[in-house]
Amino acid sequence: MKKLILFFGLCLLYSCSNEVENPKLACTQPNLTVSKTVEKIYELTGTTAKQYLYDDVIEAYVVSSDEGGNFFKTISLQTKETENAAALGFSVPVDATNTYIDYRVGNKVYVKLKNQFTDLYYGGLRIGSLYVSNAGDPTIGRISQNEYKNVLNASCANLDEDQLVKSLTIEEALSDSKLNTLIELNDVEFTEAALGRHYFEESNNVGGSTNWYLRDKTGNQVIFRTSSYAKFADHFVPEGNGKARGIMTKFGSDYQFMVRSESDVVMNGKRSTPFFSEDFQSVKNNVNFTLPGWSNIVEKASKLWKSMVYSGNGYAEFNTTSTTAAENVAWLVSPKIDLTGYKNAVLSFRSAQHDLKVDSPLNTLEIYISTNFDGASLAKARWVKLEAKVPTLSTPSREFMSSGGIDLSAYSGNINIAFKYIGSGKDKTLNGAFMVDDIKIFGEK
Numbered sequence: 001m002k003k004l005i006l007f008f009g010l011c012l013l014y015s016c017s018n019e020v021e022n023p024k025l026a027c028t029q030p031n032l033t034v035s036k037t038v039e040k041i042y043e044l045t046g047t048t049a050k051q052y053l054y055d056d057v058i059e060a061y062v063v064s065s066d067e068g069g070n071f072f073k074t075i076s077l078q079t080k081e082t083e084n085a086a087a088l089g090f091s092v093p094v095d096a097t098n099t100y101i102d103y104r105v106g107n108k109v110y111v112k113l114k115n116q117f118t119d120l121y122y123g124g125l126r127i128g129s130l131y132v133s134n135a136g137d138p139t140i141g142r143i144s145q146n147e148y149k150n151v152l153n154a155s156c157a158n159l160d161e162d163q164l165v166k167s168l169t170i171e172e173a174l175s176d177s178k179l180n181t182l183i184e185l186n187d188v189e190f191t192e193a194a195l196g197r198h199y200f201e202e203s204n205n206v207g208g209s210t211n212w213y214l215r216d217k218t219g220n221q222v223i224f225r226t227s228s229y230a231k232f233a234d235h236f237v238p239e240g241n242g243k244a245r246g247i248m249t250k251f252g253s254d255y256q257f258m259v260r261s262e263s264d265v266v267m268n269g270k271r272s273t274p275f276f277s278e279d280f281q282s283v284k285n286n287v288n289f290t291l292p293g294w295s296n297i298v299e300k301a302s303k304l305w306k307s308m309v310y311s312g313n314g315y316a317e318f319n320t321t322s323t324t325a326a327e328n329v330a331w332l333v334s335p336k337i338d339l340t341g342y343k344n345a346v347l348s349f350r351s352a353q354h355d356l357k358v359d360s361p362l363n364t365l366e367i368y369i370s371t372n373f374d375g376a377s378l379a380k381a382r383w384v385k386l387e388a389k390v391p392t393l394s395t396p397s398r399e400f401m402s403s404g405g406i407d408l409s410a411y412s413g414n415i416n417i418a419f420k421y422i423g424s425g426k427d428k429t430l431n432g433a434f435m436v437d438d439i440k441i442f443g444e445k
Helices: 002-014 038-044
Strands: 057-062 074-078 091-092 107-112 117-121 124-132 138-141 153-156 166-167 182-190 209-215 222-229 241-251 255-260 267-270 277-278 293-302 306-310 313-319 328-333 343-354 364-370 384-386 414-423 433-444
Touching: 038 057, 038 124, 117 138, 138 414, 267 293, 313 328, 313 414, 364 433
Parallel strands: 091 124, 166 182, 222 255
Antiparallel strands: 057 074, 057 107, 074 091, 107 153, 117 124, 124 138, 182 209, 182 241, 209 222, 241 255, 241 267, 277 433, 293 328, 306 313, 313 433, 328 414, 343 433, 364 384, 364 414
């Protein structure tokens, strides 16, 4: 009886609850004052690693995370967008793992710059320690495990990541100004090559990661990069349409989109299916172009469009470098495409250039539409020029770019789409090549 009374007494004293109160984690706010903006550090930084000599502090918010395994020994941080200034991002390489424990997404961090090194790496700001390559070139290396917490000072302030993320189209996201910032791509899907495959495939191993592509309805594409160490590496790529949230990075001229975890990819929507599509994967290499229904017509000189295959990708190309004609004009015309029953039709294609010398209307690619082409006579048809984005001298060689969405809603019935090349084989400043691929037309039934 005494034991029973003692038990009830203890219950009254300690509330006899199964719940255990979680200890409150104390946060010590760093006693630091921001003295420089990230924008100013960008202005002071060049492509060569340089030591920062002044006792300055910047602030930014964590947007990457290594919890999912896709980021390794690097932290991306960005400023918060305001009415007057877009968000700016930068990366800090650190010789530590599991940094997500101390630097959660949305955590404000004060960065002490003194004695650190900065550079612009393919357009993006890096802050870290000095590393000298085997060739003797100075570059940015990881801040040591003993030092990085003295440089990156986590504050007690946190923002929900929805206050930091920026919703963008792929075209808007392909910009150095978006590097190391948190973005969300909407109405996107993986290209056909990724369907039925895992996020990481050993047979598609590029530097320890696999590159697939995300695309939108206007033909824009961006590399979707997944590390072999990602926790979702062996999961299947989703086949639907939806959104993806992650960090824009860059290597060389390639923009590479990286998610933090599989939950960043939500693609439960119906996959967008064009009612007309031609990817030229059935063509032969380096022969005069021929596909059923297509017309390959010379207007001036004698050179025709050719089909080419490079690294397994087929495309159409016109190249004047092997001709001596003063003027080359040739048309590649699609089969008849029936728009009947489709609303708000949108055309897109991808194109690239190589060996261009100048930007000139005498050496260019033009796109036309006709509603009365008979399949043979260009002169008898009425052609309307379409406004499309095409490569220029500044476009990296052989790098395909999107035409953007071309509105065809004013047209109905049968149409033909034509790609017209204008150039010169005699005037060497007016020669080069244009490449065309991935022609698609979307519409609503």
